[in-house]
Amino acid sequence: MMGSGTAANKGVRPMASGLKNYYVKRGLEKEFEVCFLDNRTVGLTQWQATSPLMTYLPSFMVQLTLIITLSRLLMIIFKPLRQPRFVCEILAGVMLGPTFMQNLQQVAIYVNKPEGVLLLETMGSLGVTFYMFLMGLEMDLTPIRKMEKTAYSVAIAGIILPGFAGMILYRLVKIDQEDAPMEGGFFWAIALTVTSFSDLARILSKLKLMSTDLGKTALASAVLTDLVSWILLVATIAMVNGRGNVLRIIPTLIFMLLCWFVIRPLLFRMIKRIGAEREDSLSSSSSSMEGQCSDKHVGFILTGVLFCGFITELCGVHPMFGAFMFGLIIPRGEIRTKIMDKIEEFVVGIMLPPVFLVAGLRTNIVFIAAGYRYWLVATVIIVASLIKIISTLLVCAYLRCSFRDSLALGVLMNTKGVIAIIVLQEGRNVKGFDQPTFTWMVLSIILMTGLVVPVVSFTHKSTRHLKQQHRMNLERSRPESELRVLACLHSSKNLSGLINLLHLSNATRKSPIVVFAVHLIELTGRASAMLILHDKSETNDISSNPIRERAESEQIVRSFESLQNDNRAVTVHPLTAVSPYATMHEDVSNLAIDKHVSVILLPYHKKPNDIGGWEDQNLEYKRVSQNLLANAPCSVGILVDRGLTRHLPLESQHDQIRKIRIAMLFVEGADDREALAYAWRMGANPRVTLTVVRFVPGKDLLESVADDDDADLDVFSAMFEKEKEKLLDDDYINEFRFRTMHNQFITYMEKPVNSGDQIVSTITSAHNDYDLYIVGRGYDRQSPMTSGLADWSEFPELGLIGDTLISVDSLMSASVLVMQQSPPVAALANPRVSQKGNTSGSNKGFSSDHPFVSHRLSNP
Template sequence: MAHKPEVFLKGKYKIFFGLNNEFRICYNDTRPLTDNYWQSVNPVVKLVPTFMLQLTIIILFSRVLMLFLRPLRQPRFVAEILAGIVLGPSALGDISWVSNNITPFETVLCMETLANLGVTFYMFLVGLEMDLTPIRRIGKTALSIAIAGIILPMSAGAGLYYLVWEKQKQRAPFIGAFFWAIALSVTSFPDLARMLSDLKLMYTDLGKTALTAAAVCDVSSWFLLVGTISLINAHEKLHVAIPVILSMTAFWFMMRPLIAWLMKQAAASKETSTEGKYSDTHVCLILSGVVFCGYITELCGAHSIFGAFMFGLMIPSGELGTTIMDKIEEYVVGILLPPTFLVTGSRTNLLYMFADFPLGVALLVILLACSAKIVSTLLVCLYFKCPKRDSLALGVLMNAKGVLVLIVLNEGRNMKGFDQQTFSWIVSALLIMTIIICPIVSFTHKSARHLKQYYHRNLEKSKDAPLRFLVCVYSTRNLSGLINLLQISNATRRSPITVFAVHLVELTGRATAMLIFHDKQKEADVGKNATREKAEAEQIVSAFESFENNNHAATVQPLTAVSPYDTMHQDVSNFALDKHANIILIPFHKQPSADGGWTDENLQHKQVNQNLLASAPCTIGLLVDRGLTSSVCAESQNGWRECGIAMLFVEGPDDREALAYAWRMVGTPGLNLTVVRFLPGKDVYDMSENAPEDDESGIFTAMFEREKEKQFDDDYVNEFRFRTMHDKSVAYIEKQVNSGDQIVSIVTSDYNNFDLYIVGRGHGTISPLTSGLSNWSDFPELGPLGETLVSTDFESPTSVLVVQQSAPPPSGSKRFRSSAPSTGIFGNSMQSAVDTFVNHRRSDDDY
């Protein structure tokens, strides 16, 4: 076991009692004086170059470590705290040259002062970004997790500190137990939000529960920290907390109305301007308010971070908050905050972690500190009978630590509540807590084994079960077609539908993605001062609420998803998984023009659509809307106007899925469905028989797969015909064709007067009937038949819905299913009898 250093030399420094609360450092420093007794060497000029060098090195080290840790899915906080530890006495700081020239002791006060300024502005950004609205509607599970996540970790922190306090009471008073307790109860809200965004769990129920509980933990921990610091500074006299409480109350009830008045004046002055409402002057006033609020709380005996945090909470979300975040966030996080990590690293010495205690005791303390919050969350989740994987993931996520906990620890160190050894223990524990989050959550919620059970949530297998739609809307121009498509989806009390209407917005000017759930009970707030984005979001919400009011068997949950375009498809897919959606509806990336052509092509929306088609965990439908709103489900004086829908069936799982969706529409008032099935003609069979013999094994494999898929098609089509044979609104037609050109010719000549065409995308299957159509492709996301229909010149432009079954699961399974789809009342043993029955009912081409 190592022994604590009593006195040692490090370059020009002589250090006494290196592990204790108080260091005595002796060094020679020549300060020549002039005749008027002023120093001839300005100390600021001497310290500033050293500080600039330190800042440069800590930022460089952080960036390099981020590059190495990013593939391991570690957050930025881990890289930054490790950079501080590397530059501290645990590694490079133990080298005399480094301690003399890069991290000299005389720059400590300068570094700590700038670190305090950095954390003050950082806490302002935390308050600005934190939304307390979910706390008002917090559920029992989230509230119970938050309460247990405060009580049990605080008890564990105080108990663990007391466990080692007897042996080190000369170096660290018992007040350190309070800071250990608060540090273990903190869940860093901003860092947790960034982790959930990186893990693509922000939009899930797990993510919402974790964020809500984290907000409660953070607010409660800050109140506890304010009380602790105030009592310690006033030697445990309760009345000293009164000025802090009064200042916080004054901030909330006096400055908050003032900010609201300034925002109103700014909105009035920019009423007719196309530019933003808030100028640099407004931003400077807000930043000055941060410093002023921090100064007031310092005078009251608390830290400046509390005033800054409260000031951030007082600023309402909207354009002002976004403008401030855009202008200062990167500067605060990238420049002002790194000194905090350097100060923390200089106070952490991993070399002497086991100097006074056996290795087992120290490791036990660290392990129990790491597990306190996990155990408390698991107990609550077990009580509410949550799934085990969600319970474990939630417990680990609630252990997320960040800059907030460093502030708590450094305050405890400043008040001599820790010695260097116990400070190093708790820093090591919080590092371990944060490092294990992404690997464990990725294993529980991102592994292929977990995702397999959620894939293939298809309409073909849903039958008459309630449907869950995830409808993606890029702008208000997508509304009419998608809503009318939902209206003809035949929502009934027996088979209701649930619609998650997601307004997809590009992430700009924020560090993390976010999800906004709109309160349907709240009156829409769209006025002349509303931003364009907010007005568009409210218009989308209003349209879907109107759809819900007119359809009593439909339930709508409107929300806005803010995410980068590059990863937007992952957010949509994860939300579909979490909500067990059966189908995702997305709009085409082009808008129709008045002359029947196309306009306003959005390549970013096109990329999102293609990414979704490649990775969607359920059925996905891509709607090409060319006037669906004016022709479908129009109610006239004589009743419902008839509208025609054609489903063009070729072969394969996508076509079966398209037929399943068309089948669900049957029963909608005024809707007539015509299913046209194209069967291979004699020439197609002749081409297969006359194929070259050099690849005989490949031919037999393709023939086997085609026959298997044909059997699946026959089973499903026959079930559809059997169940709809008495329905006069359904017609079934079969046509024999030998090429894709014949399909186009038949559709344009005989079936060119429908309001909507539904086709399968045919992704992953090679059909001889459509092979000629796929030689050229401008829109591969539509499939060969869908793209042909969109480009075909009908008498009037028609809408097309392209349907694709779920993409293969992450394990890499092949597109061809190894098991037959659900065939309902038909089994293989009954197939010949059914064929006989159907053939008897068929007259030539029409049924």
């Protein structure tokens, strides 16, 4: 048997000493032939007759184990540098190649054997085929139809300039070689042109830039660039296989037309019928049949991938193109999500690593300049790494975009992925690359992709909004000004309470309310987070969500639309946010910054049980709430709904006369002032009676403070801060009393207390007949008036007073709204632990001032 490879250097015999089973024969230039005996020797072990490492499949298993293990190890090592998975996998392939481990005799004999390359390449080709199918599933062509000037300008420049640069570099490298194939320059050009859409989407999602102008511009440009690069690659491969015959492209074009105009409509009909059957089975509670139908059709789709790949192989191009085209024509819907859930991790984690190992075996950094001058090596790597950035900077300079945004966009367009490795592999197969030039391009790809996240993180820091001197909250806004609210819901069970709270928030023409109603859905089976705006004028695709979640989103949209129809002073923008629970608070915070909201309203993550206690609906809901309390860029309100909706909407004449009774319990601090600000706004509602109860230090408490003689510098500093807070409280209370003095439905009173027990007794005896209590959470507050309450506090998210209100049996029918004012800038710049087990981290914000394309998520 014989195998072929590439020598490390001109005139150097690549046979290592001690490899007596192989005979290496020089060929033309850097080519050589490896001859070996395929002798099935008898093994010395008791397990089987032949040595397991002398056959191809066990050797492939060893290779696969090593590449997966090493790539996972590198992902852990490079996690602090926030490097994408692709960089770690290609580095793992290089480390297992001739640069490092291949020079070890045991590795060369038992792991990376020349005769095992064929099986490795075959499995890699199969992995690439299914990976390109997933890439087609993931790609959305909608941004192309809505591309603005900046997006398509960047895409066109990113195709033309890198393309010409690749051709020039190829001619520069091959100028002394008469046998250099003409088509080789096209592979150089395509390798520099391509931008990996899927890898870019993951990076933007990780950086929380997906829904910014920058992210949308980059994604739209990447889609167009990918499609053009893909078409050029298919045409080039067809011409190479047809030996320059342009007519060899015609069968591939016919296949494309058949897919788009014949197979695609048939798939639409089939999936529409499946959806109707599932709706029927769901209504009849036949969930098991639904799962069986899904599995059956997923198997049919996966068979179609192999068939389309076979057809394109007959047409003279790689099977991966047929798989990509088949994935592209599958309609967006649950079938896409289910397919990705079933095979994505297997394809990416198991079937794709052989591609990186093959690329690593063809990369040798030791002989990077074999036969070439060092200045040429440096020129190629530098030009290849910078040409995309330069083209983007030129376009953005012409469009007068800021340099910071232009640089970030150029670096994002430099994102490479598996498709770039595929281009290099195909180019090497037609001798467009030899081993040194292949190594140059691999290093360029690693350099380009590895710098994306660090550079963009530096240019678009998530804490940029912290430069604001004032955080968004209600205390600093006038009660009659516009109120911008971000209402978050995990399910329709939270719907009625939040909507009726907004009903009571006094939306008028002079003080309108803008509500961004966000249905929060856990990310499962998708490559990146997504944000969907439900627009009446357009048909939004939320079909990628499962049926129950889609129906829930539709119910939430209809309910908030009813809120807007009931009161024209309320403007509602319903959205659906799909992201992992671990980073869901970042998406909410980014949206709050982008929409300039003053308060985020959340439902409480617990629900009452049958014995008067509380039980968690979902522990992940608690995690989201805690993260928002620690990191939100504006005020946060948590609603514990226990009957607020009993009289909303009105059902009888008695309900029309009865007013909603609201009590605001004021202790001290910024959170209580924020709670008073929201209560102040609600107090102007003609259907509300508001009672503000301020607890002040009693006589005994004042005397105990005066008798404390052990004051030191820290105590004096704390006393100064408390006195400062007290002045702010007095000023705000006095302003509230002055401006509401003529409102007969607003009552103010003060209650002296000496401990937390007296607060509880005062509430239960004199203020126990209200429909809604509004209190401040008391962020990091230590007050003598609440002493004793912390000893039995069970729910720190609600603060001491909120915890007390939901724990007292006599108040079981009352709802509670707990307000927390946005932490000060200094607190976010130097994070502290806001509660046990929850540390505040840095905020990742939407960029709201990018000079790029406008989009439908811009501020209304």
